[in-house]
Amino acid sequence: MIALENVTKRYGGQTVVDDVSITFGGEGVTALIGPNGAGKSTLFGLVGRLLQPDAGRIAVDGMAVATTPSHELARNLAVLRQDNHVAARLTVHDLVEFGRFPHSRGRLTVHDREHIERAIGYLDLDAYRDRFLDELSGGQRQRAFIAMVLAQDTKYVLLDEPLNNLDLRHMTEIMRLIRRMADELGKRVVVVLHDINVAATYADRIVAMRDGVVVADAAAREIMRPDVLAAVYDTPVDVREIDGRPVALYYG
Amino acid sequence: MLTDPVPTESGALPAAGLHRTRLATSWAEPRVRLGVLGATVLVLTAVFLFTAVPGSLSFALGIRSRTVLAMLVVATAVGVSTVVFHTITQNRILTPSIMGFDAFYVLISTVLVFFAGSAGFLGFDQLTLWLVQVGVMVAFSVLLFTWLFGGKRRSIHLMLLVGIVLGTFFRAFTEWMQRMLDPLDFQVLSDAMFASLTRPDETLLLLTSGLVVLGCAVIVPLLRILDVLTLGEPAAVGLGVDHRRVVMVLFLSVSVMIAASTALVGPILFFGLIVANLAYSYAGSFRHAWTLPTAVLIGMVCLLGGQLVLERLLGFGGTLSTVIDFAGGLFFLYLVLRKGAR
Numbered sequence: 193m194i195a196l197e198n199v200t201k202r203y204g205g206q207t208v209v210d211d212v213s214i215t216f217g218g219e220g221v222t223a224l225i226g227p228n229g230a231g232k233s234t235l236f237g238l239v240g241r242l243l244q245p246d247a248g249r250i251a252v253d254g255m256a257v258a259t260t261p262s263h264e265l266a267r268n269l270a271v272l273r274q275d276n277h278v279a280a281r282l283t284v285h286d287l288v289e290f291g292r293f294p295h296s297r298g299r300l301t302v303h304d305r306e307h308i309e310r311a312i313g314y315l316d317l318d319a320y321r322d323r324f325l326d327e328l329s330g331g332q333r334q335r336a337f338i339a340m341v342l343a344q345d346t347k348y349v350l351l352d353e354p355l356n357n358l359d360l361r362h363m364t365e366i367m368r369l370i371r372r373m374a375d376e377l378g379k380r381v382v383v384v385l386h387d388i389n390v391a392a393t394y395a396d397r398i399v400a401m402r403d404g405v406v407v408a409d410a411a412a413r414e415i416m417r418p419d420v421l422a423a424v425y426d427t428p429v430d431v432r433e434i435d436g437r438p439v440a441l442y443y444g
Numbered sequence: 445m446l447t448d449p450v451p452t453e454s455g456a457l458p459a460a461g462l463h464r465t466r467l468a469t470s471w472a473e474p475r476v477r478l479g480v481l482g483a484t485v486l487v488l489t490a491v492f493l494f495t496a497v498p499g500s501l502s503f504a505l506g507i508r509s510r511t512v513l514a515m516l517v518v519a520t521a522v523g524v525s526t527v528v529f530h531t532i533t534q535n536r537i538l539t540p541s542i543m544g545f546d547a548f549y550v551l552i553s554t555v556l557v558f559f560a561g562s563a564g565f566l567g568f569d570q571l572t573l574w575l576v577q578v579g580v581m582v583a584f585s586v587l588l589f590t591w592l593f594g595g596k597r598r599s600i601h602l603m604l605l606v607g608i609v610l611g612t613f614f615r616a617f618t619e620w621m622q623r624m625l626d627p628l629d630f631q632v633l634s635d636a637m638f639a640s641l642t643r644p645d646e647t648l649l650l651l652t653s654g655l656v657v658l659g660c661a662v663i664v665p666l667l668r669i670l671d672v673l674t675l676g677e678p679a680a681v682g683l684g685v686d687h688r689r690v691v692m693v694l695f696l697s698v699s700v701m702i703a704a705s706t707a708l709v710g711p712i713l714f715f716g717l718i719v720a721n722l723a724y725s726y727a728g729s730f731r732h733a734w735t736l737p738t739a740v741l742i743g744m745v746c747l748l749g750g751q752l753v754l755e756r757l758l759g760f761g762g763t764l765s766t767v768i769d770f771a772g773g774l775f776f777l778y779l780v781l782r783k784g785a786r
Contacts, residue, residue, distance in 0.1 A: 262684045263686065265684065266684030276679065278674060278676065281724075290671075293668075294683055344683070423450075
């Protein structure tokens with residue numbers, strides 16, 4: 193499990209993550225939701241050791257993030273950030289190969305190549321393996337990055353807004369894939385999402401943040417209540433049942 | 445761009461279809477590309493060394509081989525450091541000169557001429573001068589680096605920005621001092637500030653080669669980590685790269701190599717921009733195991749070719765760095781405009 197204990201992060205005078213204690217990363221998919229500036233990405237940055245907390249402790253399966261060697265953590269925890277701009281021209285295959293770096297340090301074994309092939313196949317990228325990343329559509333590129341994370345073969349997978357700028361079709365495609373990764377491969381996926389309906393449909397557990405604090409943490413269905421959602425987003429939200437599924441209405 | 449067949453004359457031959465495909469496939473191989481480049485450098489070196497010998501061959505060879513070694517040292521230092529710098533900063537239109545390296549070198553020399561006069565400047569022991577220049581330049585970059593990257597702040601962009609500001613300050617200060625120089629002193633100084641590859645001092649050449657070899661020895665084991673750094677800091681950290689330590693080591697090696705080669709031949713960093721960008725499109729792979737040697741060899745082709753044209757065709761009408769700065773300027777413009785068009 194990923195355990196945070198009294199974690200605080202400040203930027204200048206502003207507290208972005210405020211004394212958060214939470215344990216997540218159980219089996220299945222956990223969605224992290226909340227308005228912009230709630231501290232979701234910062235929390236990911238802290239767990240992924242991109243940022244150092246000003247106070248508190250973070251541990252992944254008992255390994256302290258602050259003191260465990262980086263490559264050791266990289267074998268247990270994969271993090272995909274929001275913006276993945278690459279200056280060099282890489283092919284899909286090149287990118288997925290990087291996922292093996294924590295295991296092989298760049299010298300690929302037969303075992304590594306199997307993982308790469310499996311990840312490419314799983315993300316349905318066989319036809320694109322030799323394409324350059326800048327020749328792919330947004331959805332395909334996102335899949336390529338997820339394939340890299342999958343090739344990393346970690347127990348925990350953290351995805352920061354993987355649905356950014358994706359249309360309906362690609363959005364559902366990625367979410368179904370995340371679901372499959374959890375169900376078939378036993379990955380423990382934690383994903384930052386903006387659309388609460390997507391979160392309710394695909395996640396087992398939802399953690400809601402606001403102003404740097406965790407304000408709700410429960411099974412998806414329990415979060416999908418007008419009062420809870422209105423408090424999280426500070427805006428009126430209506431929840432209706434459609435075909436047995438709670439759907440939040442917040443337009444208009 | 446990688447799979448483009450090379451536009452050779454063989455393609456124009458009738459019934460050469462199969463041959464052409466094979467040629468095109470092998471041309472896509474980074475190995476083949478690097479090999480062709482290496483062969484070109486060897487040919488140019490041979491032409492430079494053995495043709496147009498005015499008198500004794502052994503005498504000419506002695507002087508010329510020193511020039512070739514100086515070129516190799518400079519091409520390595522500038523090519524490797526620029527490519528590494530691009531990877532660290534995730535930006536391909538920068539050169540390490542943005543950190544004020546060149547400007548600082550000119551400032552040091554100007555201060556020396558200002559206080560010691562041109563006679564004193566020319567009378568300095570070459571070795572001491574080189575040591576002072578290298579020492580001060582490395583110290584400057586280490587300071588800048590530990591101040592803006594080593595501490596809690598650790599922002600590459602902030603470091604670059606401060607580098608630009610300092611570079612501008614150095615240039616302004618240099619200009620101000622140069623205005624107060626005696627015209628003769630100024631003449632001596634401007635001559636010294638044109639990069640010159642011919643007739644380098646033997647001891648300095650060896651010392652510089654040593655430092656450049658040392659820099660490369662540090663960088664070579666990090667080649668695969670450099671590849672990961674092309675993904676950017678967040679992804680590299682996620683893949684278990686100790687980003688801060690690695691960037692620190694790389695940056696220090698880069699500064700040592702640049703300082704040594706600048707102190708040997710003068711400011712020539714602009715040249716790195718051309719070489720590195722040509723290398724990216726030529727190498728056929730993004731991997732540093734290919735782009736770094738490609739950059740070095742392209743640097744050799746430029747320096748050898750430029751020197752040959754200048755010396756043999758134009759009859760030594762100017763210094764090589766003028767040609768390089770002119771070509772580099774045009775190329776830079778092309779890069780910026782092309783980036784803008786995208």
